[in-house]
Amino acid sequence: MNDAPSAWRTATIEKIVPQTSRVSSFFLAPEPPFAFRAGQHVDVRLTAADGYQARRSYSIASAPENNRSVELAIEELEEGEVSAFFHEVAAVGDAVEIRGPIGGHFVWSVEDGGPLLLVGAGSGVAPLMAMARHRAARGSRIPTLLLVAARTWDDVLFREELLELEARGDGFAFVVALSRGAASRAGDHGRRVDAAIAADALSRLPASPLRTFVCGSNAFVETASAGLVAGGLAASVIRTERYGG
Amino acid sequence: MITRGFTGRRTPEDVAARVPPGQALTTDFPVLSAGPTPRIKLEDWSFTLKVGPRPVFKWTWEEFNALPQTSYVRDIHCVTTWSKLDTAWEGVTIDDLLKAAGVEAAKPFVLAHGFDGYSTNLPAADLAGDKAMIALKYDGEPLAPDHGGPARLLVPHLYFWKSAKWVSGLQFTDVDTAGFWELRGYHMVGDPWREQRYHDDP
Numbered sequence: 001m002n003d004a005p006s007a008w009r010t011a012t013i014e015k016i017v018p019q020t021s022r023v024s025s026f027f028l029a030p031e032p033p034f035a036f037r038a039g040q041h042v043d044v045r046l047t048a049a050d051g052y053q054a055r056r057s058y059s060i061a062s063a064p065e066n067n068r069s070v071e072l073a074i075e076e077l078e079e080g081e082v083s084a085f086f087h088e089v090a091a092v093g094d095a096v097e098i099r100g101p102i103g104g105h106f107v108w109s110v111e112d113g114g115p116l117l118l119v120g121a122g123s124g125v126a127p128l129m130a131m132a133r134h135r136a137a138r139g140s141r142i143p144t145l146l147l148v149a150a151r152t153w154d155d156v157l158f159r160e161e162l163l164e165l166e167a168r169g170d171g172f173a174f175v176v177a178l179s180r181g182a183a184s185r186a187g188d189h190g191r192r193v194d195a196a197i198a199a200d201a202l203s204r205l206p207a208s209p210l211r212t213f214v215c216g217s218n219a220f221v222e223t224a225s226a227g228l229v230a231g232g233l234a235a236s237v238i239r240t241e242r243y244g245g
Numbered sequence: 246m247i248t249r250g251f252t253g254r255r256t257p258e259d260v261a262a263r264v265p266p267g268q269a270l271t272t273d274f275p276v277l278s279a280g281p282t283p284r285i286k287l288e289d290w291s292f293t294l295k296v297g298p299r300p301v302f303k304w305t306w307e308e309f310n311a312l313p314q315t316s317y318v319r320d321i322h323c324v325t326t327w328s329k330l331d332t333a334w335e336g337v338t339i340d341d342l343l344k345a346a347g348v349e350a351a352k353p354f355v356l357a358h359g360f361d362g363y364s365t366n367l368p369a370a371d372l373a374g375d376k377a378m379i380a381l382k383y384d385g386e387p388l389a390p391d392h393g394g395p396a397r398l399l400v401p402h403l404y405f406w407k408s409a410k411w412v413s414g415l416q417f418t419d420v421d422t423a424g425f426w427e428l429r430g431y432h433m434v435g436d437p438w439r440e441q442r443y444h445d446d447p
């Protein structure tokens with residue numbers, strides 16, 4: 001049953017692209033490829049020579065429209081068993097095992113409609129990027145706002161591509177909240193996400209969002225979703241994905 | 246398939262036997278949930294026991310706290326691959342709860358319901374025999390909202406998503422009815438020692 005959604009498959013690393021000082025994209029070619037929805041994740045499994053295994057979940061950052069190459073944006077954690085392996089050992093041509101797609105809650109497709117509010121911090125932008133890329137690939141004009149929390153402007157994951165997506169003028173915009181750097185673009189914020197920033201994000205959409213996706217560390221998801229609720233958003237439209245911590 | 250160059254961080258020998266396959270030890274307490282953390286006021290809190298569709302018993306916060314309280318120190322295992330040893334809980338065992346209600350768990354399955362609309366299903370046998378409780382305290386303190394407070398189900402021998410946060414009641418059922426994550430591809434039982442993570446794991 002190689003086609004069962006959760007069968008382990010071999011996936012070869014085709015390309016490694018550094019994105020920020022701590023996050024790199026790993027493009028994996030699973031064999032065989034599988035269909036997925038924007039927002040879903042895969043489990044990655046690594047096996048040592050003596051059979052010891054470690055597995056972790058990583059969101060798919062690429063759009064479902066191209067499923068031959070699955071992009072994972074992995075942040076290197078100090079002493080992290082799996083993330084440090086990717087950053088320090090893994091090389092193009094190496095193979096790992098992946099299983100997926102997993103997750104049926106933190107998912108969005110253009111058929112679900114909008115407006116859409118996406119809120120992410122650090123590598124938590126990855127599944128939101130899949131949604132933004134899916135939206136663009138489908139030529140959708142659904143009003144979408146992405147609020148990104150990062151330390152500095154250079155830590156904004158997928159920054160150049162986000163600027164390009166915004167420049168299309170098709171209803172996609174992104175706002176940045178920087179905890180350690182001054183905001184350089186008008187409308188960005190030079191502080192951590194708080195209730196006022198959440199309320200500001202809500203006010204930039206033409207109507208209250210039909211769906212809101214919040215992703216990042218637990219502390220971030222707590223603050224951001226509490227801010228959105230304080231800003232008047234119904235808790236029932238907010239879906240969260242917490243990476244831990 | 247061996248991964249080139251991967252050695253891994255091994256679980257220390259003395260506790261290795263307590264860590265299920267595919268899990269790694271953590272010292273913090275990560276949080277996972279599908280939506281924002283609900284804040285439930287104690288005066289609005291209640292706990293309902295249902296058999297099939299029929300409510301058979303309901304407790305207020307005060308009444309629930311007057312039930313016999315039990316302490317558990319248990320290892321817990323999250324499907325996202327962290328395990329945590331020796332976590333300390335206090336609350337009302339499901340055995341005591343049924344006794345207080347004068348109900349027999351005559352049905353084979355249970356759906357646990359949460360104030361946030363979350364639900365999870367599990368075999369009734371996994372709640373009986375001093376294996377599970379409705380936990381009110383963690384580490385001697387009232388259970389924090391992001392960990393499921395005021396009260397959560399605690400079924401430490403199954404993956405932790407079965408330990409429903411912000412629990413509002415248990416419903417005994419004849420049919421094994423998929424809960425929130427189970428509808429979305431997760432396992433109907435979720436035994437970490439058998440690595441029952443996703444629906445098609447044996």
Ligand SMILES: Cc1cc2nc3c(=O)[nH]c(=O)nc-3n(C[C@H](O)[C@H](O)[C@H](O)COP(=O)(O)OP(=O)(O)OC[C@H]3O[C@@H](n4cnc5c(N)ncnc54)[C@H](O)[C@@H]3O)c2cc1C
Pocket residue numbers: 041056057058059060072073074075076077078079080081082083084123124126127241242243244269270271272325
């Ligand atoms: C649904 C989901 C999607 C996710 N998507 C992504 C994603 O897209 N990108 C991403 O980067 N992450 C993602 N994550 C997080 C990812 O799964 C891992 O948790 C993360 O990469 C850390 O794993 P690790 O093996 O590197 O670190 P671990 O080894 O698990 O350690 C985590 C941290 O704890 C410390 N630590 C824990 N135990 C020890 C110990 N015994 N000794 C020393 N240090 C220890 C480490 O130093 C490290 O900082 C996702 C998580 C979930 C649940």
